[in-house]
Amino acid sequence: MNGRHSGRPTLEEVAVRAGVGRGTVSRVINGSPRVSDRAKAAVEAAIAELGYVPNRAARALAGNRTDAIALVIPEPETRLFAEPYFSDIIRGIGAELADTDMQLLLTFIRTPKERARFGQYLAAHRVDGVLLVSVHEDDPLPDLLEQLEMPAVLNGRRSDLESVSYVDADNVGGARAAVAHLFARGRRTVATITGPPDMYVARCRLDGYRQAVEAAGSAGASSELVARGDFTEEGGRRAMRELLVRRPDIDAVFAASDLMAAGARQVLRESGRQVPSDVALVGFEDSAIARHMDPALTSVRQPTEEMGRTMARVLLEEIAERASVRRHVVLTTELVQRDSV
Amino acid sequence: MNGRHSGRPTLEEVAVRAGVGRGTVSRVINGSPRVSDRAKAAVEAAIAELGYVPNRAARALAGNRTDAIALVIPEPETRLFAEPYFSDIIRGIGAELADTDMQLLLTFIRTPKERARFGQYLAAHRVDGVLLVSVHEDDPLPDLLEQLEMPAVLNGRRSDLESVSYVDADNVGGARAAVAHLFARGRRTVATITGPPDMYVARCRLDGYRQAVEAAGSAGASSELVARGDFTEEGGRRAMRELLVRRPDIDAVFAASDLMAAGARQVLRESGRQVPSDVALVGFEDSAIARHMDPALTSVRQPTEEMGRTMARVLLEEIAERASVRRHVVLTTELVQRDSV
DNA sequence: AGCCTTAGTGGGAGCGCTCCCACACCCTCA
DNA sequence: TGAGGGTGTGGGAGCGCTCCCACTAAGGCT
Structure with missing residues (x-):
């Protein structure tokens, strides 16, 4: 047959x-x-x-294109795949691509070998463009893409100077709003648990915190109130313990991710503090965890599905026009109020 | 260039x-x-x-194959995408495919129009095989695939008589183990919140519950202790309320999904009951929610990543051999004990 | 009327492979 | 010594498209 x-x-x-x-x-x-x-x-x-x-293959062969784009997910993030964040982005991408006849290829890069292979893929032009999620500052892939003149869009950026096209959320604004909200609710001693400082997104959220602290006319951003986490639950626990030692009088915490907020809440409970009566808590990302925490966590939501859609749209535009005009899109965030503040 | x-x-x-x-x-x-x-x-x-x-396209054209497989995600499930369940399956698939040069295509089917288009895709042999997650009993896609003699592997099956290849978890055994555990801990009045009865997976978990109840020599599976949910949190709440009205003396609940367990726990708390001291609670799926519930939820874990790997492996085998031998694989589940029982 | 444009069209050439036939070449055996 | 089998090999013929050149027909101008 x-x-x-x-x-x-x-x-x-x-x-x-x-x-x-x-x-x-x-x-x-x-x-x-x-x-x-x-x-x-x-x-x-x-x-x-x-x-x-x-026949797609014949078309690709004759036309020297593939009608396919790759969504690249680097290893450290394959776990995060489970987050609504990722799945919403992918849904958005899928939605935007639905009317096209672009194919979406899922590519995991776990090992250096796989990275090398993917480089060959790119060089062999097996895709028309690349979507990259959660790039790290030292990730060489975006530069490789640029060098190959391969259309590419990042989810998030590596730094202020990012040259490759990207779609990002307004992390600074989101953090600022969250912390401002804490002050507005009468909190005075607002601490923060940051992400790893070598991640741009973590620095942005810290910037937002600082801006809000300054705006509140508080005694300036005391460095005592800033503890470093790493976006993990355990990191959140560690940072919270540290904060409680340094400033037992803390009455609010802004965690730069929900997972860290979850860790922090455990430590707060262990220390006999109630949330929100003793200490208010705000997270970032508005993940499933936030909704299911006790009390439900107030968190900053990013327009994730919209980010996915935008990424796809921007990539398609870049593929369509031959010239490589870089596009930088920043979408606004929103504070979702629940019971933790 | x-x-x-x-x-x-x-x-x-x-x-x-x-x-x-x-x-x-x-x-x-x-x-x-x-x-x-x-x-x-x-x-x-x-x-x-x-x-x-x-050159992939040339190869595909000359060889009449594509070296690509599609992972199909029907609309109602795109939300579930956020669950570790899905992401682990995808991770497994990716891992298995890593050494191959098969490409993984992500395909969402939301609308009838998209479904029709996908049918055309299949007919046009744009992929060598198809991976299907969370098929419903009335889903015509598997039959279409069979008719087209397109290699395909389902995640889960539609019924006992499933003819298309599938990889499934041992839902009956998992449920049985969970309920047996409740009895072993001295619980006497063990209720269950089921999934929608038109889903095979829901029926399997109910079967497991019944088997364990019978084995415990309890007064047989009183139908009073079985409440129907729909795998959603709200459904869990409704079912739990119903159960409490029918049998206020319940001392344990087996929910056929973590989300329903989360709903049930809310209702239990509202009714003034403590978990686990008054009522023990077990879920199914071992999702992120289970870990972050208060108390952390004991739940049945499926070997999800392994399921993904197996699905990919089975599909590759089916593609390699021309003859269509159907394969049915059932992987064992495991009870993850936490604090809710 | 003659010329130039333009819209619309047909089909040759080629994209980079795989398939497969034909052809060496070597070894075996009777 | 010759027939009969392997092995290994080269290269023609396509796969189903897109690109583009050549061509016709219909109009618009001087």
């Missing part, structure tokens, strides 16, 4: 059926304006009658 | 460089045994020197 000639109609057969040439059928399929209405109608009828579907 | 001839070496160029014919190079690349060691070495050297990477 699966023989050499599978009986599927080809463009040539459509042409015969429609009584036109191969070129005309190709033009109709690709939406060229240089086709008469009569020919177009005939071709469309023939396509419908025959149930013709273009 | 991206011109017609991109300067990438072709198989022909490799042949010239190695001083052999095109056919020989092809044979080396495809691992044919009918090549002399001398020729093989020469070709491999030439490939390395030139940095040759086969």
